[in-house]
Amino acid sequence: MGEMTARERVVNAMEFKPVDRVPVFDLIQNIPLIEHCTGEKVTVKNGLDLLCKTISQNLDATRGIAPPVEEKTYTDKDGFVYKQEWWTTWLVDRPFKDVEGLQEYIRKNIEELQDYQPGDMWTFAGKANVWGQGDKSPREQFMELQEKLGDTVLFPSESPVGLDTAWIRAGLELFSYAYADDPDLISDWLQALADFEVKRIHDVADLSLSPVTLVYADLAFKTSLMFSPAFLRKEFFPRLKQVTDAWHSHGIKVIYHSDGNLMEVMDDFVATGIDGINPVETIAGMDVGVIRKKYPKLTMMGGIDCSQLLPYGTEEEVEAEVKKIIDQGFTGGGLLLGSTTEIHPDCKVENVLKMWDTADKYSRRK
Amino acid sequence: MSLFQEMSEAVISGSAKKVKELSEQALAQGNDPQNIINDGLIPGMNIVGARFKANEIYVPEVLISARAMHAGLNVVKPLLSAADTTNKGTVVVGTVKGDLHDIGKNLVCMMLEGAGYKVIDIGIDVAPEQFVKAVEENKPQIVGLSALLTTTMINMRNTIDLLKSYPVKVMVGGAPVTEKYAQEIGAHAYAADAASAVDRANELVAS
Numbered sequence: 407m408g409e410m411t412a413r414e415r416v417v418n419a420m421e422f423k424p425v426d427r428v429p430v431f432d433l434i435q436n437i438p439l440i441e442h443c444t445g446e447k448v449t450v451k452n453g454l455d456l457l458c459k460t461i462s463q464n465l466d467a468t469r470g471i472a473p474p475v476e477e478k479t480y481t482d483k484d485g486f487v488y489k490q491e492w493w494t495t496w497l498v499d500r501p502f503k504d505v506e507g508l509q510e511y512i513r514k515n516i517e518e519l520q521d522y523q524p525g526d527m528w529t530f531a532g533k534a535n536v537w538g539q540g541d542k543s544p545r546e547q548f549m550e551l552q553e554k555l556g557d558t559v560l561f562p563s564e565s566p567v568g569l570d571t572a573w574i575r576a577g578l579e580l581f582s583y584a585y586a587d588d589p590d591l592i593s594d595w596l597q598a599l600a601d602f603e604v605k606r607i608h609d610v611a612d613l614s615l616s617p618v619t620l621v622y623a624d625l626a627f628k629t630s631l632m633f634s635p636a637f638l639r640k641e642f643f644p645r646l647k648q649v650t651d652a653w654h655s656h657g658i659k660v661i662y663h664s665d666g667n668l669m670e671v672m673d674d675f676v677a678t679g680i681d682g683i684n685p686v687e688t689i690a691g692m693d694v695g696v697i698r699k700k701y702p703k704l705t706m707m708g709g710i711d712c713s714q715l716l717p718y719g720t721e722e723e724v725e726a727e728v729k730k731i732i733d734q735g736f737t738g739g740g741l742l743l744g745s746t747t748e749i750h751p752d753c754k755v756e757n758v759l760k761m762w763d764t765a766d767k768y769s770r771r772k
Numbered sequence: 773m774s775l776f777q778e779m780s781e782a783v784i785s786g787s788a789k790k791v792k793e794l795s796e797q798a799l800a801q802g803n804d805p806q807n808i809i810n811d812g813l814i815p816g817m818n819i820v821g822a823r824f825k826a827n828e829i830y831v832p833e834v835l836i837s838a839r840a841m842h843a844g845l846n847v848v849k850p851l852l853s854a855a856d857t858t859n860k861g862t863v864v865v866g867t868v869k870g871d872l873h874d875i876g877k878n879l880v881c882m883m884l885e886g887a888g889y890k891v892i893d894i895g896i897d898v899a900p901e902q903f904v905k906a907v908e909e910n911k912p913q914i915v916g917l918s919a920l921l922t923t924t925m926i927n928m929r930n931t932i933d934l935l936k937s938y939p940v941k942v943m944v945g946g947a948p949v950t951e952k953y954a955q956e957i958g959a960h961a962y963a964a965d966a967a968s969a970v971d972r973a974n975e976l977v978a979s
């Protein structure tokens with residue numbers, strides 16, 4: 407089979423059609439790796455270019471490209487205080503301290519969400535322009551990045567269902583208390599977040615730009631789900647379906663992202679119509695072989711452990727694991743191989759190179 | 773059902789209002805504040821911990837139960853005289869430097885509190901020196917370190933090294949942490965979840 411383009415490889419793999427080799431996906435957040443691949447020193451100024459160069463050389467698909475930013479703390483109009491470093495934004499303070507304060511904020515936020523303006527998206531870090539930068543339209547930003555990335559598939563801005571937007575903004579404690587005290591208000595909030603996202607999808611979705619998107623809400627951790635299946639069935643899965651249907655109506659495939667062990671509700675996920683799942687956190691008990699057997703048409707994206715294996719493992723261990731994941735998950739399609747979320751700063755450069763090299767050689771032979 | 777049983781049930785179902793009322797009622801009936809804690813509130817939280825460990829309930833339910841327990845504690849605590857505070861011990865807990873994850877740590881704090889420990893939560897992104905300062909100020913029996921990132925686990929080791937000259941036991945936890953790693957860095961105990969953290973703490977203060 408001739409060499410395919412990255413886009414052909416990704417789309418065919420997700421449709422279980424022939425591919426020349428397993429596609430590789432990742433999120434690169436590792437400066438030594440970028441410096442190794444480009445031979446140049448990373449600075450805030452050249453960071454984005456070098457990151458994109460590294461991606462275009464090595465990956466078939468990527469997401470969440472963050473341009474370098476100086477470390478800073480800022481307060482938004484509602485009084486949420488954020489701290490931002492290159493790859494991470496987190497909330498350090500909130501404008502409310504109790505359930506009443508949160509409820510008041512939610513009522514205001516629902517009104518804002520109902521007033522959707524093209525170009526905005528709503529993340530846990532508030533109303534943001536898609537990649538958080540400048541006043542260029544999402545489309546312009548996308549085209550600029552795509553140009554730097556060559557034919558590597560760039561997932562359009564990630565698509566939040568709203569549950570983690572809500573709990574991270576509220577804080578899990580206050581979120582839980584508020585749900586116990588007034589479930590309808592939280593329910594209305596989650597619905598407003600999902601409706602907002604659906605409007606945004608119809609605004610930005612464009613199959614010619616990208617054939618796949620990543621829909622997310624982190625709702626599990628190492629040993630279990632964060633929320634009960636009953637809660638998720640009432641407050642989450644119907645909204646995930648709404649968001650998935652919106653992308654599908656534009657012909658765009660959906661990969662759903664949540665860390666952690668999702669097995670307890672995998673049937674519910676598959677029933678929403680998603681095309682794939684990420685990051686398949688193996689160390690949390692997600693088993694590529696089991697998922698492949700049970701859901702023969704579900705694409706898995708990820709699978710190579712970034713908690714222990716990539717930072718602490720040997721090259722031989724990485725090679726063996728990549729082969730195992732390909733054997734178990736790649737039936738000629740159905741796998742976009744990569745780390746279980748991101749190549750973070752602690753992943754060893756030689757292990758990452760080994761992962762890519764093995765994926766290429768081993769899957770071509772198959 | 774006895775009043776104390778009812779109180780435990782209300783903790784389990786997370787009804788803060790009911791726990792508060794029952795605590796007031798128990799006091800009015802002349803019950804000793806310490807008994808209200810030991811026989812009403814703590815048994816409820818114990819069951820919550822066991823159910824969480826068994827994946828029968830989830831993080832929000834634990835948080836709501838902890839809030840209910842606090843509603844009771846707020847009623848009875850002011851009436852405890854210094855003498856009859858049979859605190860099981862003091863624990864200083866924090867998430868190590870560079871790490872901002874706090875949900876697991878908060879759960880551990882709540883379960884320890886629910887088990888009768890005095891808990892001093894020193895927050896997230898806590899430098900080894902700040903742990904030392906908290907130990908000097910609070911003289912705890914146990915220090916709990918939480919880390920959720922492979923990149924910040926090393927700061928557990930750095931903290932433990934600095935705490936070596938103090939008479940405290942160190943307990944560690946967090947998703948990437950393992951029993952083996954805990955031993956390597958010289959921690960006295962490791963727990964995989966918040967309910968086991970209470971068991972380990974009990975063992976540490978008994979030893």
Ligand code: B12
Nearest residue numbers: 627747872873874875876916918921922945946947965966
């Ligand atoms: C929620 C979450 C976040 C939230 C945190 C919100 C908050 N207020 O805490 C946000 C979005 C902010 C976040 C940010 C990041 N995160 Co995060 N996050 C998670 C997630 C999904 C769940 C963690 C959680 O809350 N679990 C729920 C609690 C109940 O579980 P727990 O923390 O494990 O705690 C239990 C036990 O471990 C134990 N325990 C915990 N602490 C202690 C302490 C003691 C003393 C004891 C005895 C026991 C104990 O008891 C607890 C209760 O049973 C995990 C996924 C996962 N698999 O864990 C990723 C995860 C931890 N994050 C990860 C990463 C990489 C990040 C970021 C770097 C991402 C980024 N690039 O921006 C940043 C880091 C920011 C920073 N510097 O800390 C990775 C870590 C990989 C690794 N091993 O290094 C994970 C594993 C996801 C992944 N698969 O890649 N994250």
